[in-house]
Amino acid sequence: ALARFTDTFVKVNQNFQKYFQYLFGGGVAEVRMMDDANPLEAGIELFAQPPGKRTQHVLLLSGGERALASIAFLIALFSVSPSPFLILDEGDAALDDANVERFLELISRLRKEIQVILITHNRRTMENASTLIGVTMDEPGCSKVVSLNPGEVWEKMKL
Amino acid sequence: ALARFTDTFVKVNQNFQKYFQYLFGGGVAEVRMMDDANPLEAGIELFAQPPGKRTQHVLLLSGGERALASIAFLIALFSVSPSPFLILDEGDAALDDANVERFLELISRLRKEIQVILITHNRRTMENASTLIGVTMDEPGCSKVVSLNPGEVWEKMKL
Amino acid sequence: THISEIVVNGFKSFAMRTAVKLHEDLTCVVGPNGCGKSNICDAIQWVLGEQSPSHVRSQNMAEVIFAGTAKRKAYGLAEVTLVLNAPKATGSEKEKLAITRRVVPTGESTYLVNDKTVRLRDLLDLLNSAGLNISSYSIIGQGRIESVLTMRPAEKRLLIEESA
Amino acid sequence: THISEIVVNGFKSFAMRTAVKLHEDLTCVVGPNGCGKSNICDAIQWVLGEQSPSHVRSQNMAEVIFAGTAKRKAYGLAEVTLVLNAPKATGSEKEKLAITRRVVPTGESTYLVNDKTVRLRDLLDLLNSAGLNISSYSIIGQGRIESVLTMRPAEKRLLIEESA
């Protein structure tokens, strides 16, 4: 059991670093054991160093940096133990335009391996979809669904 | 003390209703005492009915609806006891385009009475500013500030 | 393996039977605030056997049933069906796997696989054996993107153990 | 009354003395993720006497001091000055009120009004008497827009009492 955990731990750590560098354009990310002497029980924590900044606990990052670091950690977990799909509900809300582009590059790699479903208000994200689902409430309180072409989004959806 | 509290309570309730209707284009909002028999101690809760929907506790609203309801309640508190300024850090993040417009209409009324400072990634919000402050980190880890004209935002800020 | 469609009927704001067809690589769900996008996310989490009401933004399980609007009465049943394209255990053809969950106002749920009633435990076994390892981080709700960062160290460790 | 400018020096990511001029009606602060926008918000909250480190996203008060980067060493002092245009108690002319707060690595803060050292209590009295009733909801941090909704009923009551 310990050997399996350690093996997975090392892989998640490597992938966290890989996806963090991809999203931040550099820097270092690390999964740390809180107590090296006790690998069977110890909790883990995440540390990150955006390019040119100092290393700190991920909770001290800015709002947008935290969202990106979470995405890197999530995808690292996926790469070790793939689930058939990933659903993100407005995961891109805190990101600026440049980071949305990097996020979408990562998603375009991920979608080749698993099914991805993104709920979003961001136009750039919508433009990447293979299928675009519009949800409306023509009758207040009752949801309906329409299938959309990317071009139709603005007229039909009153977004 | 009770008379003053009740008076303030009634005013906040009226204004919460007013600003909620403004932001949602209709509907009903209400501040309720949790125990009418004990007005000196009772806690309060917020209920809302977006147009055409049923009345429910504000926490059952959607993400964007909750942000709008919070803004309505905040401005209601301000209207009763004005503070010299209001600072909102990405208060518009969860809003769709139509609700951003309504939010900005409310802000354009508020700014006539108090100073408003908005941190935002939303282009429509930026376009409304009298002064636009750009924050950059040319040297990683060190923040600098530049004063911008709305037109300059996109080149200078790499947003 | 992927979700080919999800059919919701009487679940939260979906008063009318609605089928949402999904693409096997990237599907985006868009719409104004409050129109029902996150309710679709809740529906997928719920049909896969979610037992905690707070994970589907409710105070109890009966609250996922359509509760009525100014014009319509509340319903007495909510039903969600998830249609999965899973590779057959025996070979390369795809088979359709339809998972259904229903709930009544008492809060009691029933589960069905391809229209046959099963226990929750059977459903979870089936999902696991069909390689549908749906981990706790497959569905990230609105505002919860940072939840993996704010977990306590022991909980983060569980995430790694889960993926081992 | 309004804030005419805020001057930060050695506070969080502001290693260099930086003056941010604000407009009396609407100022927008923009910039890429992680560049220091929310740090400006923290600086205003802090200079007005904030005593709880978690309200300025820190574990202790010394943590607001510039902690260094790959190229620069950490500083030994953080200082923020808020320049307010307040109507004079005696009439219609405006007077400038400069509020300054400094902190050293021990976590000890000093407060100054127009360059004269004062106690925190004096500062808070002054703000109140100058009609600068800065309520708990004047500054809404990132991701905290819904905080007024998630408060317990007794806390919401306090908000109303505060504005009475």
Ligand SMILES: Nc1ncnc2c1ncn2[C@@H]1O[C@H](COP(=O)(O)OP(=O)(O)OP(=O)(O)O)[C@@H](O)[C@H]1O
């Ligand atoms: N004491 C400190 N010394 C140096 N840098 C610090 C200090 N405290 C915080 N920082 C840095 O400031 C940066 C965060 O700034 P801030 O939260 O203001 O970003 P932001 O512009 O609001 O970004 P976002 O758009 O993502 O919300 C972080 O990268 C953090 O490392």
Ligand SMILES: Nc1ncnc2c1ncn2[C@@H]1O[C@H](COP(=O)(O)OP(=O)(O)OP(=O)(O)O)[C@@H](O)[C@H]1O
């Ligand atoms: N049991 C129920 N019956 C009827 N309506 C419900 C029920 N539960 C939730 N709702 C309604 O569904 C709506 C919320 O939908 P949802 O959270 O999916 O919106 P959304 O599209 O995600 O919006 P946003 O963009 O603001 O996040 C609310 O207005 C809520 O009142």
Ligand SMILES: [Mg+2]
């Ligand atoms: Mg939502």
Ligand SMILES: [Mg+2]
């Ligand atoms: Mg920020």
